[in-house]
Amino acid sequence: MKKMILTLVMFFVTTILTACQFGNAGGDKVITVYTERHYDTDQLLYDRFTEITGIKVNLIRDGADQLITRMDNEGEDSPADVLIIADAGRLHRAKEMNLLQPVTSDLLDEHVPNKYKDVDDYWYGLTMRARVFVYHPDRVDVSELSTYEDLTDSKWAGRIITRTSTNIYNQSLMAAMIEILGEQQARTWASGLVQNFARDPQGNDRDQAKDVVAGVADLAIMNTYYIGRMLNSSDPYEVEVGETVRIFFPNQETTGTHINVSGAGVATHSKNVDEAIQLIEFLTSEEAQRSYADANYEYPINPAIEPHDLLKSWGSFIAQDIPLSKLGEHSVQATIIMNEEGWK
Ligand SMILES: [Fe+2]
Structure with missing residues:
Protein backbone atom coordinates (compact mmCIF):
# COMPACT_ATOMS: atom_id res chain seq x y z
CA MET A 1 0.00 0.00 0.00
CA ARG A 129 14.37 8.82 -41.29
CA ALA A 130 16.69 6.91 -43.61
CA ARG A 131 15.79 5.87 -47.17
CA VAL A 132 17.42 2.48 -47.55
CA PHE A 133 17.46 -0.72 -49.58
CA VAL A 134 15.03 -3.42 -48.47
CA TYR A 135 15.84 -6.73 -50.14
CA HIS A 136 14.90 -10.41 -50.23
CA PRO A 137 17.77 -12.44 -48.73
CA ASP A 138 17.04 -15.47 -50.96
CA ARG A 139 17.45 -13.43 -54.14
CA VAL A 140 20.05 -10.86 -53.17
CA ASP A 141 23.39 -11.56 -51.58
CA VAL A 142 24.52 -8.76 -49.32
CA SER A 143 27.85 -8.72 -51.17
CA GLU A 144 25.95 -7.46 -54.24
CA LEU A 145 24.86 -4.33 -52.40
CA SER A 146 26.80 -1.09 -52.23
CA THR A 147 25.45 2.29 -53.36
CA TYR A 148 22.46 4.10 -54.87
CA GLU A 149 24.69 4.69 -57.90
CA ASP A 150 25.27 0.94 -58.30
CA LEU A 151 21.52 0.38 -58.82
CA THR A 152 21.96 1.59 -62.40
CA ASP A 153 24.21 -1.41 -63.18
CA SER A 154 22.75 -3.89 -65.66
CA LYS A 155 22.93 -6.66 -63.02
CA TRP A 156 19.85 -4.98 -61.45
CA ALA A 157 17.76 -5.04 -64.63
CA GLY A 158 14.11 -5.73 -63.74
CA ARG A 159 14.90 -6.20 -60.04
CA ILE A 160 14.13 -2.82 -58.40
CA ILE A 161 10.94 -1.15 -57.22
CA THR A 162 10.07 2.12 -55.50
CA ARG A 163 7.24 4.64 -55.32
CA THR A 164 6.29 7.16 -57.96
CA SER A 165 8.11 10.42 -58.63
CA THR A 166 5.17 12.30 -57.11
CA ASN A 167 6.23 11.00 -53.70
CA ILE A 168 8.20 13.56 -51.71
CA TYR A 169 10.52 10.95 -50.20
CA ASN A 170 11.74 10.05 -53.69
CA GLN A 171 11.85 13.69 -54.80
CA SER A 172 14.16 14.50 -51.91
CA LEU A 173 16.31 11.44 -52.65
CA MET A 174 16.63 12.74 -56.21
CA ALA A 175 17.42 16.26 -54.92
CA ALA A 176 20.18 14.79 -52.76
CA MET A 177 21.62 13.01 -55.80
CA ILE A 178 21.66 16.36 -57.67
CA GLU A 179 23.54 17.96 -54.77
CA ILE A 180 26.08 15.12 -54.57
CA LEU A 181 26.57 14.16 -58.23
CA GLY A 182 25.73 17.40 -60.04
CA GLU A 183 22.75 17.74 -62.33
CA GLN A 184 24.06 15.86 -65.36
CA GLN A 185 25.26 12.79 -63.48
CA ALA A 186 22.13 12.76 -61.37
CA ARG A 187 20.09 12.68 -64.56
CA THR A 188 22.13 9.73 -65.82
CA TRP A 189 21.53 8.02 -62.48
CA ALA A 190 17.76 8.53 -62.67
CA SER A 191 17.68 7.24 -66.23
CA GLY A 192 19.71 4.13 -65.31
CA LEU A 193 17.56 3.42 -62.28
CA VAL A 194 14.32 3.67 -64.26
CA GLN A 195 15.83 1.21 -66.80
CA ASN A 196 16.16 -1.34 -64.00
CA PHE A 197 12.65 -0.95 -62.53
CA ALA A 198 10.73 -4.22 -62.31
CA ARG A 199 7.49 -2.32 -63.02
CA ASP A 200 6.00 1.15 -63.25
CA PRO A 201 6.26 2.76 -59.79
CA GLN A 202 3.10 2.35 -57.71
CA GLY A 203 1.89 1.89 -54.13
CA ASN A 204 3.24 3.19 -50.83
CA ASP A 205 6.43 2.22 -49.01
CA ARG A 206 4.85 -0.81 -47.31
CA ASP A 207 3.64 -2.09 -50.67
CA GLN A 208 7.21 -2.08 -51.94
CA ALA A 209 8.31 -4.42 -49.13
CA LYS A 210 5.28 -6.66 -49.68
CA ASP A 211 6.01 -6.87 -53.39
CA VAL A 212 9.65 -7.78 -52.76
CA VAL A 213 8.38 -10.72 -50.68
CA ALA A 214 5.78 -11.55 -53.35
CA GLY A 215 8.56 -11.83 -55.94
CA VAL A 216 7.71 -8.74 -58.02
CA ALA A 217 11.25 -7.46 -57.42
CA ASP A 218 14.36 -8.25 -55.39
CA LEU A 219 15.05 -4.83 -53.91
CA ALA A 220 12.99 -1.80 -52.88
CA ILE A 221 14.06 1.75 -52.02
CA MET A 222 12.02 2.77 -48.97
CA ASN A 223 12.08 4.31 -45.49
CA THR A 224 13.24 2.19 -42.56
CA TYR A 225 10.38 2.89 -40.15
CA TYR A 226 7.83 1.08 -42.30
CA ILE A 227 9.70 -2.16 -41.61
CA GLY A 228 9.46 -1.40 -37.88
CA ARG A 229 5.76 -0.71 -38.21
CA MET A 230 5.16 -3.90 -40.19
CA LEU A 231 7.08 -6.04 -37.69
CA ASN A 232 4.77 -4.67 -35.00
CA SER A 233 1.59 -4.70 -37.10
CA SER A 234 -1.67 -6.38 -36.09
CA ASP A 235 -1.76 -7.88 -39.60
CA PRO A 236 0.13 -11.23 -39.55
CA TYR A 237 1.08 -10.88 -43.22
CA GLU A 238 2.82 -7.56 -42.56
CA VAL A 239 4.74 -9.19 -39.70
CA GLU A 240 5.79 -12.00 -42.07
CA VAL A 241 6.95 -9.47 -44.67
CA GLY A 242 8.91 -7.55 -42.02
CA GLU A 243 10.57 -10.76 -40.86
CA THR A 244 11.44 -11.90 -44.39
CA VAL A 245 13.15 -8.83 -45.79
CA ARG A 246 16.52 -7.37 -44.83
CA ILE A 247 17.68 -3.76 -44.59
CA PHE A 248 20.84 -2.35 -46.14
CA PHE A 249 22.24 1.13 -45.57
CA PRO A 250 23.74 2.22 -48.92
CA ASN A 251 26.82 4.37 -49.57
CA GLN A 252 28.52 3.60 -46.27
CA GLU A 253 31.96 3.81 -47.85
CA THR A 254 31.14 6.86 -49.94
CA THR A 255 28.60 9.65 -49.38
CA GLY A 256 26.34 8.08 -46.73
CA THR A 257 22.72 6.93 -46.68
CA HIS A 258 20.04 9.42 -47.71
CA ILE A 259 18.21 10.87 -44.72
CA HIS A 308 14.43 1.85 -30.50
CA ASP A 309 16.22 -1.48 -29.91
CA LEU A 310 14.94 -2.74 -33.26
CA LEU A 311 16.64 0.14 -35.06
CA LYS A 312 19.79 -0.46 -33.07
CA SER A 313 19.68 -4.11 -34.17
CA TRP A 314 19.98 -2.89 -37.79
CA GLY A 315 23.25 -1.25 -36.82
CA SER A 316 24.40 2.34 -36.91
CA PHE A 317 25.03 4.03 -40.23
CA ILE A 318 26.72 7.02 -41.79
CA ALA A 319 24.21 9.56 -43.10
CA GLN A 320 24.53 11.82 -46.13
CA ASP A 321 26.24 14.98 -44.96
CA ILE A 322 24.52 17.68 -46.98
CA PRO A 323 22.54 20.66 -45.66
CA LEU A 324 18.87 19.63 -45.59
CA SER A 325 17.93 22.95 -47.26
CA LYS A 326 19.53 21.55 -50.44
CA LEU A 327 16.64 19.08 -50.67
CA GLY A 328 14.39 22.11 -51.09
CA GLU A 329 16.70 24.05 -53.38
CA HIS A 330 16.88 21.15 -55.84
CA SER A 331 13.31 19.91 -55.52
CA VAL A 332 11.87 21.51 -58.66
CA GLN A 333 14.82 20.32 -60.76
CA ALA A 334 14.52 16.86 -59.17
CA THR A 335 10.90 16.54 -60.28
CA ILE A 336 11.72 17.75 -63.80
CA ILE A 337 14.54 15.23 -64.18
CA MET A 338 12.43 12.35 -62.85
CA ASN A 339 9.64 13.18 -65.26
CA GLU A 340 11.98 13.59 -68.24
CA GLU A 341 13.77 10.33 -67.49
CA GLY A 342 10.53 8.36 -67.32
CA TRP A 343 10.26 7.86 -63.56
CA LYS A 344 6.49 7.62 -63.36
FE1 LIG B 1 5.77 8.06 -44.09
Whole structure:
Protein backbone atom coordinates (compact mmCIF):
# COMPACT_ATOMS: atom_id res chain seq x y z
CA MET A 1 0.00 0.00 0.00
CA LYS A 2 2.79 2.40 1.01
CA LYS A 3 4.52 1.56 -2.24
CA MET A 4 1.40 2.33 -4.24
CA ILE A 5 0.95 5.73 -2.57
CA LEU A 6 4.60 6.52 -3.19
CA THR A 7 4.19 5.58 -6.88
CA LEU A 8 1.12 7.81 -7.14
CA VAL A 9 2.93 10.71 -5.46
CA MET A 10 5.87 10.25 -7.83
CA PHE A 11 3.49 10.27 -10.78
CA PHE A 12 1.90 13.58 -9.74
CA VAL A 13 5.26 15.15 -8.96
CA THR A 14 6.55 14.15 -12.42
CA THR A 15 3.42 15.48 -14.11
CA ILE A 16 3.63 18.79 -12.23
CA LEU A 17 7.34 19.14 -12.98
CA THR A 18 6.74 18.46 -16.66
CA ALA A 19 3.87 20.95 -16.61
CA CYS A 20 6.15 23.61 -15.11
CA GLN A 21 8.82 22.94 -17.72
CA PHE A 22 6.43 23.65 -20.58
CA GLY A 23 4.30 26.26 -18.79
CA ASN A 24 0.71 25.75 -17.78
CA ALA A 25 -0.82 29.10 -18.64
CA GLY A 26 -2.85 27.67 -21.51
CA GLY A 27 -6.34 27.83 -20.03
CA ASP A 28 -8.78 27.42 -22.90
CA LYS A 29 -6.17 28.07 -25.54
CA VAL A 30 -6.47 26.17 -28.80
CA ILE A 31 -3.75 26.02 -31.41
CA THR A 32 -4.18 24.80 -34.96
CA VAL A 33 -1.63 22.43 -36.42
CA TYR A 34 -1.43 21.78 -40.15
CA THR A 35 0.27 18.42 -40.41
CA GLU A 36 1.29 16.08 -43.16
CA ARG A 37 2.33 13.35 -40.73
CA HIS A 38 -0.10 10.52 -41.29
CA TYR A 39 0.59 8.32 -38.26
CA ASP A 40 -2.19 7.67 -35.71
CA THR A 41 0.37 7.46 -32.92
CA ASP A 42 0.99 11.23 -33.25
CA GLN A 43 -2.45 11.87 -31.70
CA LEU A 44 -1.24 10.45 -28.37
CA LEU A 45 1.46 13.11 -28.33
CA TYR A 46 -1.03 15.95 -28.91
CA ASP A 47 -3.26 14.54 -26.15
CA ARG A 48 -0.30 14.45 -23.83
CA PHE A 49 0.62 18.05 -24.73
CA THR A 50 -2.91 19.15 -23.85
CA GLU A 51 -2.73 17.23 -20.57
CA ILE A 52 0.51 18.98 -19.60
CA THR A 53 -0.20 22.52 -20.79
CA GLY A 54 -3.98 22.82 -21.03
CA ILE A 55 -3.52 23.94 -24.65
CA LYS A 56 -5.83 22.07 -27.01
CA VAL A 57 -4.62 21.05 -30.45
CA ASN A 58 -6.85 21.36 -33.49
CA LEU A 59 -5.38 19.13 -36.23
CA ILE A 60 -5.74 19.68 -39.96
CA ARG A 61 -4.24 16.75 -41.88
CA ASP A 62 -3.43 16.88 -45.58
CA GLY A 63 -0.60 16.40 -48.07
CA ALA A 64 2.42 18.71 -47.78
CA ASP A 65 1.75 20.58 -51.02
CA GLN A 66 -1.94 20.98 -50.20
CA LEU A 67 -1.16 22.41 -46.76
CA ILE A 68 1.44 24.83 -48.15
CA THR A 69 -0.94 26.03 -50.88
CA ARG A 70 -3.75 26.40 -48.36
CA MET A 71 -1.62 28.49 -46.00
CA ASP A 72 -0.44 30.62 -48.87
CA ASN A 73 -4.00 31.26 -50.06
CA GLU A 74 -5.24 31.99 -46.56
CA GLY A 75 -2.52 34.60 -46.01
CA GLU A 76 -2.99 36.70 -42.88
CA ASP A 77 -6.29 34.96 -42.14
CA SER A 78 -4.70 31.53 -41.89
CA PRO A 79 -5.69 29.75 -38.67
CA ALA A 80 -2.47 27.72 -38.80
CA ASP A 81 -0.14 28.13 -35.81
CA VAL A 82 2.23 25.25 -36.54
CA LEU A 83 3.13 23.55 -39.82
CA ILE A 84 4.45 19.99 -39.64
CA ILE A 85 5.81 18.36 -42.78
CA ALA A 86 7.59 15.03 -43.31
CA ASP A 87 10.20 16.42 -45.70
CA ALA A 88 12.98 18.98 -45.30
CA GLY A 89 12.58 20.02 -48.94
CA ARG A 90 8.97 21.12 -48.38
CA LEU A 91 9.86 22.81 -45.08
CA HIS A 92 12.44 24.82 -46.96
CA ARG A 93 9.85 25.74 -49.57
CA ALA A 94 7.44 26.92 -46.84
CA LYS A 95 10.22 29.13 -45.48
CA GLU A 96 10.98 30.57 -48.94
CA MET A 97 7.28 31.34 -49.42
CA ASN A 98 7.26 33.34 -46.15
CA LEU A 99 4.83 30.93 -44.52
CA LEU A 100 7.04 30.39 -41.45
CA GLN A 101 8.70 32.70 -38.96
CA PRO A 102 12.05 32.30 -37.19
CA VAL A 103 11.87 31.03 -33.63
CA THR A 104 14.50 31.24 -30.91
CA SER A 105 14.19 29.03 -27.86
CA ASP A 106 16.76 27.70 -25.41
CA LEU A 107 14.83 24.43 -25.15
CA LEU A 108 14.82 23.97 -28.92
CA ASP A 109 18.55 24.70 -29.05
CA GLU A 110 19.01 22.03 -26.41
CA HIS A 111 16.72 19.47 -28.12
CA VAL A 112 17.62 19.85 -31.81
CA PRO A 113 21.16 19.59 -33.23
CA ASN A 114 22.03 22.24 -35.84
CA LYS A 115 22.14 19.75 -38.70
CA TYR A 116 18.45 18.88 -38.14
CA LYS A 117 17.09 22.43 -38.18
CA ASP A 118 16.85 25.38 -40.51
CA VAL A 119 20.00 27.51 -40.55
CA ASP A 120 17.87 30.62 -39.83
CA ASP A 121 15.63 28.88 -37.21
CA TYR A 122 12.48 28.79 -39.41
CA TRP A 123 11.89 25.09 -38.73
CA TYR A 124 13.13 22.36 -36.41
CA GLY A 125 13.38 18.62 -37.06
CA LEU A 126 11.13 16.29 -35.07
CA THR A 127 12.27 12.91 -36.36
CA MET A 128 14.90 11.57 -38.72
CA ARG A 129 14.37 8.82 -41.29
CA ALA A 130 16.69 6.91 -43.61
CA ARG A 131 15.79 5.87 -47.17
CA VAL A 132 17.42 2.48 -47.55
CA PHE A 133 17.46 -0.72 -49.58
CA VAL A 134 15.03 -3.42 -48.47
CA TYR A 135 15.84 -6.73 -50.14
CA HIS A 136 14.90 -10.41 -50.23
CA PRO A 137 17.77 -12.44 -48.73
CA ASP A 138 17.04 -15.47 -50.96
CA ARG A 139 17.45 -13.43 -54.14
CA VAL A 140 20.05 -10.86 -53.17
CA ASP A 141 23.39 -11.56 -51.58
CA VAL A 142 24.52 -8.76 -49.32
CA SER A 143 27.85 -8.72 -51.17
CA GLU A 144 25.95 -7.46 -54.24
CA LEU A 145 24.86 -4.33 -52.40
CA SER A 146 26.80 -1.09 -52.23
CA THR A 147 25.45 2.29 -53.36
CA TYR A 148 22.46 4.10 -54.87
CA GLU A 149 24.69 4.69 -57.90
CA ASP A 150 25.27 0.94 -58.30
CA LEU A 151 21.52 0.38 -58.82
CA THR A 152 21.96 1.59 -62.40
CA ASP A 153 24.21 -1.41 -63.18
CA SER A 154 22.75 -3.89 -65.66
CA LYS A 155 22.93 -6.66 -63.02
CA TRP A 156 19.85 -4.98 -61.45
CA ALA A 157 17.76 -5.04 -64.63
CA GLY A 158 14.11 -5.73 -63.74
CA ARG A 159 14.90 -6.20 -60.04
CA ILE A 160 14.13 -2.82 -58.40
CA ILE A 161 10.94 -1.15 -57.22
CA THR A 162 10.07 2.12 -55.50
CA ARG A 163 7.24 4.64 -55.32
CA THR A 164 6.29 7.16 -57.96
CA SER A 165 8.11 10.42 -58.63
CA THR A 166 5.17 12.30 -57.11
CA ASN A 167 6.23 11.00 -53.70
CA ILE A 168 8.20 13.56 -51.71
CA TYR A 169 10.52 10.95 -50.20
CA ASN A 170 11.74 10.05 -53.69
CA GLN A 171 11.85 13.69 -54.80
CA SER A 172 14.16 14.50 -51.91
CA LEU A 173 16.31 11.44 -52.65
CA MET A 174 16.63 12.74 -56.21
CA ALA A 175 17.42 16.26 -54.92
CA ALA A 176 20.18 14.79 -52.76
CA MET A 177 21.62 13.01 -55.80
CA ILE A 178 21.66 16.36 -57.67
CA GLU A 179 23.54 17.96 -54.77
CA ILE A 180 26.08 15.12 -54.57
CA LEU A 181 26.57 14.16 -58.23
CA GLY A 182 25.73 17.40 -60.04
CA GLU A 183 22.75 17.74 -62.33
CA GLN A 184 24.06 15.86 -65.36
CA GLN A 185 25.26 12.79 -63.48
CA ALA A 186 22.13 12.76 -61.37
CA ARG A 187 20.09 12.68 -64.56
CA THR A 188 22.13 9.73 -65.82
CA TRP A 189 21.53 8.02 -62.48
CA ALA A 190 17.76 8.53 -62.67
CA SER A 191 17.68 7.24 -66.23
CA GLY A 192 19.71 4.13 -65.31
CA LEU A 193 17.56 3.42 -62.28
CA VAL A 194 14.32 3.67 -64.26
CA GLN A 195 15.83 1.21 -66.80
CA ASN A 196 16.16 -1.34 -64.00
CA PHE A 197 12.65 -0.95 -62.53
CA ALA A 198 10.73 -4.22 -62.31
CA ARG A 199 7.49 -2.32 -63.02
CA ASP A 200 6.00 1.15 -63.25
CA PRO A 201 6.26 2.76 -59.79
CA GLN A 202 3.10 2.35 -57.71
CA GLY A 203 1.89 1.89 -54.13
CA ASN A 204 3.24 3.19 -50.83
CA ASP A 205 6.43 2.22 -49.01
CA ARG A 206 4.85 -0.81 -47.31
CA ASP A 207 3.64 -2.09 -50.67
CA GLN A 208 7.21 -2.08 -51.94
CA ALA A 209 8.31 -4.42 -49.13
CA LYS A 210 5.28 -6.66 -49.68
CA ASP A 211 6.01 -6.87 -53.39
CA VAL A 212 9.65 -7.78 -52.76
CA VAL A 213 8.38 -10.72 -50.68
CA ALA A 214 5.78 -11.55 -53.35
CA GLY A 215 8.56 -11.83 -55.94
CA VAL A 216 7.71 -8.74 -58.02
CA ALA A 217 11.25 -7.46 -57.42
CA ASP A 218 14.36 -8.25 -55.39
CA LEU A 219 15.05 -4.83 -53.91
CA ALA A 220 12.99 -1.80 -52.88
CA ILE A 221 14.06 1.75 -52.02
CA MET A 222 12.02 2.77 -48.97
CA ASN A 223 12.08 4.31 -45.49
CA THR A 224 13.24 2.19 -42.56
CA TYR A 225 10.38 2.89 -40.15
CA TYR A 226 7.83 1.08 -42.30
CA ILE A 227 9.70 -2.16 -41.61
CA GLY A 228 9.46 -1.40 -37.88
CA ARG A 229 5.76 -0.71 -38.21
CA MET A 230 5.16 -3.90 -40.19
CA LEU A 231 7.08 -6.04 -37.69
CA ASN A 232 4.77 -4.67 -35.00
CA SER A 233 1.59 -4.70 -37.10
CA SER A 234 -1.67 -6.38 -36.09
CA ASP A 235 -1.76 -7.88 -39.60
CA PRO A 236 0.13 -11.23 -39.55
CA TYR A 237 1.08 -10.88 -43.22
CA GLU A 238 2.82 -7.56 -42.56
CA VAL A 239 4.74 -9.19 -39.70
CA GLU A 240 5.79 -12.00 -42.07
CA VAL A 241 6.95 -9.47 -44.67
CA GLY A 242 8.91 -7.55 -42.02
CA GLU A 243 10.57 -10.76 -40.86
CA THR A 244 11.44 -11.90 -44.39
CA VAL A 245 13.15 -8.83 -45.79
CA ARG A 246 16.52 -7.37 -44.83
CA ILE A 247 17.68 -3.76 -44.59
CA PHE A 248 20.84 -2.35 -46.14
CA PHE A 249 22.24 1.13 -45.57
CA PRO A 250 23.74 2.22 -48.92
CA ASN A 251 26.82 4.37 -49.57
CA GLN A 252 28.52 3.60 -46.27
CA GLU A 253 31.96 3.81 -47.85
CA THR A 254 31.14 6.86 -49.94
CA THR A 255 28.60 9.65 -49.38
CA GLY A 256 26.34 8.08 -46.73
CA THR A 257 22.72 6.93 -46.68
CA HIS A 258 20.04 9.42 -47.71
CA ILE A 259 18.21 10.87 -44.72
CA ASN A 260 15.35 13.29 -44.35
CA VAL A 261 13.47 14.77 -41.42
CA SER A 262 9.94 15.52 -40.48
CA GLY A 263 9.92 18.94 -38.88
CA ALA A 264 7.84 21.79 -37.55
CA GLY A 265 7.77 25.57 -37.85
CA VAL A 266 5.63 28.39 -36.47
CA ALA A 267 3.30 29.96 -39.03
CA THR A 268 4.06 33.54 -40.05
CA HIS A 269 0.52 34.68 -39.21
CA SER A 270 0.08 32.63 -36.03
CA LYS A 271 -1.86 34.47 -33.33
CA ASN A 272 -0.59 32.02 -30.70
CA VAL A 273 3.16 32.14 -31.17
CA ASP A 274 4.09 31.29 -27.56
CA GLU A 275 1.81 28.24 -27.51
CA ALA A 276 3.03 27.17 -30.94
CA ILE A 277 6.63 27.28 -29.71
CA GLN A 278 5.62 25.32 -26.61
CA LEU A 279 4.23 22.55 -28.81
CA ILE A 280 7.47 22.27 -30.82
CA GLU A 281 9.47 22.32 -27.59
CA PHE A 282 7.32 19.47 -26.32
CA LEU A 283 7.55 17.43 -29.54
CA THR A 284 11.35 17.61 -29.38
CA SER A 285 11.48 16.85 -25.63
CA GLU A 286 12.75 13.54 -24.34
CA GLU A 287 9.24 12.27 -23.59
CA ALA A 288 7.87 12.95 -27.07
CA GLN A 289 11.05 11.79 -28.78
CA ARG A 290 10.82 8.47 -26.91
CA SER A 291 7.29 8.12 -28.26
CA TYR A 292 8.27 8.87 -31.88
CA ALA A 293 11.03 6.30 -31.54
CA ASP A 294 8.93 3.59 -29.87
CA ALA A 295 5.60 4.08 -31.63
CA ASN A 296 6.74 4.87 -35.16
CA TYR A 297 10.31 3.51 -35.29
CA GLU A 298 11.79 6.78 -36.50
CA TYR A 299 15.22 7.98 -35.39
CA PRO A 300 15.00 10.56 -32.60
CA ILE A 301 16.61 13.91 -33.40
CA ASN A 302 17.12 14.75 -29.71
CA PRO A 303 20.54 13.23 -28.95
CA ALA A 304 19.44 12.44 -25.38
CA ILE A 305 17.17 9.69 -26.72
CA GLU A 306 18.48 6.43 -28.13
CA PRO A 307 16.77 4.79 -31.11
CA HIS A 308 14.43 1.85 -30.50
CA ASP A 309 16.22 -1.48 -29.91
CA LEU A 310 14.94 -2.74 -33.26
CA LEU A 311 16.64 0.14 -35.06
CA LYS A 312 19.79 -0.46 -33.07
CA SER A 313 19.68 -4.11 -34.17
CA TRP A 314 19.98 -2.89 -37.79
CA GLY A 315 23.25 -1.25 -36.82
CA SER A 316 24.40 2.34 -36.91
CA PHE A 317 25.03 4.03 -40.23
CA ILE A 318 26.72 7.02 -41.79
CA ALA A 319 24.21 9.56 -43.10
CA GLN A 320 24.53 11.82 -46.13
CA ASP A 321 26.24 14.98 -44.96
CA ILE A 322 24.52 17.68 -46.98
CA PRO A 323 22.54 20.66 -45.66
CA LEU A 324 18.87 19.63 -45.59
CA SER A 325 17.93 22.95 -47.26
CA LYS A 326 19.53 21.55 -50.44
CA LEU A 327 16.64 19.08 -50.67
CA GLY A 328 14.39 22.11 -51.09
CA GLU A 329 16.70 24.05 -53.38
CA HIS A 330 16.88 21.15 -55.84
CA SER A 331 13.31 19.91 -55.52
CA VAL A 332 11.87 21.51 -58.66
CA GLN A 333 14.82 20.32 -60.76
CA ALA A 334 14.52 16.86 -59.17
CA THR A 335 10.90 16.54 -60.28
CA ILE A 336 11.72 17.75 -63.80
CA ILE A 337 14.54 15.23 -64.18
CA MET A 338 12.43 12.35 -62.85
CA ASN A 339 9.64 13.18 -65.26
CA GLU A 340 11.98 13.59 -68.24
CA GLU A 341 13.77 10.33 -67.49
CA GLY A 342 10.53 8.36 -67.32
CA TRP A 343 10.26 7.86 -63.56
CA LYS A 344 6.49 7.62 -63.36
FE1 LIG B 1 5.77 8.06 -44.09
